Amino acid sequence: MPDRPLGSVKVANEVIAHIASLTACQVQGIAGMYPAGARDGHRVLEPAAAHKGVRVDMGTDSLQLELFLVVDASVHVPTVAAEVQRQVADAIDKMLGLEVRQVNVFIGDVRFPGDS
Numbered sequence: 001m002p003d004r005p006l007g008s009v010k011v012a013n014e015v016i017a018h019i020a021s022l023t024a025c026q027v028q029g030i031a032g033m034y035p036a037g038a039r040d041g042h043r044v045l046e047p048a049a050a051h052k053g054v055r056v057d058m059g060t061d062s063l064q065l066e067l068f069l070v071v072d073a074s075v076h077v078p079t080v081a082a083e084v085q086r087q088v089a090d091a092i093d094k095m096l097g098l099e100v101r102q103v104n105v106f107i108g109d110v111r112f113p114g115d116s
Helices: 013-025 047-053 077-096
Strands: 030-033 054-058 063-072 100-111
Touching: 013 030, 013 047, 013 054, 013 063, 013 077, 030 047, 047 054, 047 063, 063 077, 077 100
Parallel strands: 063 100
Antiparallel strands: 030 063, 054 063
């Protein structure tokens, strides 16, 4: 019996956002995420709502993500941002088989020890 397509598979943008946020928050130096589109990162999202800190743009042939992050004061921001970009793109590719064209990172705040 020849291989034939059985139908299509579509993944909700929220699923992509969940994978991206969970992956980003596991990178050392990330203190959390803030709501996508907010002007700054003073309101850190609870872990269960971290996906709201991701904006997903699924084009016809490419995927673009925007992540809104808060970092710890002790980190080198360019290094941490690059690691987030790499790990998020890898996780989306491995789990969903989707090629990520861009992972744009926005740093909205820096958390210092003792910040709430």
